[in-house]
Amino acid sequence: MQYVSTRGSAPALDFEGVTLAGLASDGGLYIPAEWPRFSEAEIAALAGLPYAQLAARVMQPFVGDSLTPEKLLELCEKAYGRFAHKAVTPLVQLDEQNWLLELFHGPTLAFKDVALQLLGLLFEEFLSRSDARLTIVGATSGDTGSAAIDAVAGRDRVDIFMLHPNGRVSDVQRRQMTTVLSPNVYNIAIDGSFDDAQAMVKRMFGDRAMTDRFRISAVNSINWARLMAQVVYYFAVGVQLGAPHRKIAFSVPTGNFGDVFAGYVAAQMGLPVEKLIVATNVNDILHRALSSGDYSTGTVTPTAAPSMDIQVSSNFERLLFDVGGRDGVALAEQMRGFEATKAMQLTNQQREGAAALFTSARADPDQMTQAIRWAYEECGEVIDPHTAIGLHAARNAGIDPAVPVVTLATAHPAKFRDAVERATGTRPTLPTRIGDLFEREERYAELPGDYDAIAAYVAEHATPNG
Ligand SMILES: Cc1ncc(COP(=O)(O)O)c(C=O)c1O
Numbered sequence: 096m097q098y099v100s101t102r103g104s105a106p107a108l109d110f111e112g113v114t115l116a117g118l119a120s121d122g123g124l125y126i127p128a129e130w131p132r133f134s135e136a137e138i139a140a141l142a143g144l145p146y147a148q149l150a151a152r153v154m155q156p157f158v159g160d161s162l163t164p165e166k167l168l169e170l171c172e173k174a175y176g177r178f179a180h181k182a183v184t185p186l187v188q189l190d191e192q193n194w195l196l197e198l199f200h201g202p203t204l205a206f207k208d209v210a211l212q213l214l215g216l217l218f219e220e221f222l223s224r225s226d227a228r229l230t231i232v233g234a235t236s237g238d239t240g241s242a243a244i245d246a247v248a249g250r251d252r253v254d255i256f257m258l259h260p261n262g263r264v265s266d267v268q269r270r271q272m273t274t275v276l277s278p279n280v281y282n283i284a285i286d287g288s289f290d291d292a293q294a295m296v297k298r299m300f301g302d303r304a305m306t307d308r309f310r311i312s313a314v315n316s317i318n319w320a321r322l323m324a325q326v327v328y329y330f331a332v333g334v335q336l337g338a339p340h341r342k343i344a345f346s347v348p349t350g351n352f353g354d355v356f357a358g359y360v361a362a363q364m365g366l367p368v369e370k371l372i373v374a375t376n377v378n379d380i381l382h383r384a385l386s387s388g389d390y391s392t393g394t395v396t397p398t399a400a401p402s403m404d405i406q407v408s409s410n411f412e413r414l415l416f417d418v419g420g421r422d423g424v425a426l427a428e429q430m431r432g433f434e435a436t437k438a439m440q441l442t443n444q445q446r447e448g449a450a451a452l453f454t455s456a457r458a459d460p461d462q463m464t465q466a467i468r469w470a471y472e473e474c475g476e477v478i479d480p481h482t483a484i485g486l487h488a489a490r491n492a493g494i495d496p497a498v499p500v501v502t503l504a505t506a507h508p509a510k511f512r513d514a515v516e517r518a519t520g521t522r523p524t525l526p527t528r529i530g531d532l533f534e535r536e537e538r539y540a541e542l543p544g545d546y547d548a549i550a551a552y553v554a555e556h557a558t559p560n561g
């Protein structure tokens with residue numbers, strides 16, 4: 096399997112290459128040169144498989160020759176063996192039409208673990224084949240940070256620098272990152288938003304002074320391997336609900352457009368998807384883009400669903416590339432315009448291509464609270480604010496009642512105890528494995544939202560490659 100950049104000028108790479116590279120050298124994102132396709136019989140044969148086996152089958156076409164099937168299965172069994180639920184991603188029925196796909200049973204209680212537990216092992220495997228070492232630079236609005244840190248803490252040949260917006264993540268989210276005291280882990284609280292942090296991370300990939308000394312890589316969903324591992328649970332739930340003989344709709348709480356793009360990939364591979372519902376909070380650039388073609392940023396508004404407080408959604412570029420005719424040169428020009436003005440209009444081809452599968456909705460704080468309350472009072476389920484935004488969108492999308500609608504439950508409610516308590520009157524308790532989180536020592540640096548300061552900090556602490 097070869098991967099090409101959405102901006103057309105970086106070299107094509109294989110799976111090992113894109114995993115270690117993270118972002119393409121032309122500033123684009125890597126995407127498979129073509130989508131692998133499963134037959135109906137191959138999809139039907141996934142039913143009933145244990146999660147790790149299903150994962151290895153779904154991912155093998157993307158991995159190609161970079162790993163043997165046996166090695167891929169071994170890594171999947173190791174990664175998903177750490178989940179607290181036997182099913183790894185269990186499905187819960189809410190009413191006749193609505194279902195929740197619980198993605199938060201991994202070590203750090205959010206859907207990010209599903210991909211990052213595997214990515215940590217992939218880094219280890221690929222680095223063991225040479226003398227290289229990695230400097231991972233990541234941005235988090237709360238959940239990627241702890242999941243990535245858990246996946247690489249204490250590993251040889253990797254340093255991780257994780258930027259989070261100071262004061263804009265929940266106290267549980269912050270402590271899940273900052274109480275990991277391994278010597279290869281560096282947490283940095285920056286003045287600014289997640290978007291500021293993500294922009295600085297991307298800039299570092301193009302900074303020769305850094306890339307000449309360090310092999311920079313990514314754990315955010317700009318790294319293709321992240322998305323690949325997220326495609327798996329769409330197939331896992333699909334076959335449980337009747338695929339390939341029945342269509343399924345998915346409602347996805349969305350920020351960086353990674354999770355919902357994984358659903359798009361599953362559809363390209365043959366999963367019968369009725370609709371992908373892109374659910375946003377008031378930081379609604381994606382809802383505006385999909386409903387009117389207007390992709391223009393405003394300032395990021397802090398909300399009770401902080402992990403979705405994002406305006407610049409990296410993976411939207413992958414969708415624009417795929418539905419816009421895969422013209423990297425034209426997209427590079429369009430993205431340059433967006434980077435300069437913070438606004439762009441989707442082309443007709445991009446709008447129509449996206450509309451075939453995507454719809455969108457926005458939830459304000461009241462609608463989010465009402466969705467938490469509905470799930471609690473009518474269905475006996477305690478859900479987190481991000482999941483609630485997805486559920487609000489699912490219940491209002493007007494999907495044919497015969498089609499099951501699966502809302503992705505992206506975080507454990509205990510990560511957002513204040514918001515859940517306000518809505519339900521009940522304060523979720525922390526699972527026992529992090530029950531002592533508030534007694535643990537914290538360590539992190541506080542830096543201005545200034546690229547030079549961040550680059551200097553990384554250069555001072557990272558171990559050079561070679
Ligand atoms: C709990 C939670 N829900 C939803 C999202 C949005 O997912 P994505 O960025 O893949 O769109 C995030 C962050 O990414 C998150 O942490």
Ligand SMILES: N[C@@H](CCOP(=O)(O)O)C(=O)O
Pocket residue numbers: 234235236237238239240289314315316317350351353402403
């Ligand atoms: N919501 C994320 C933001 C980063 O998204 P990613 O999926 O690209 O890593 C977070 O919680 O950090």
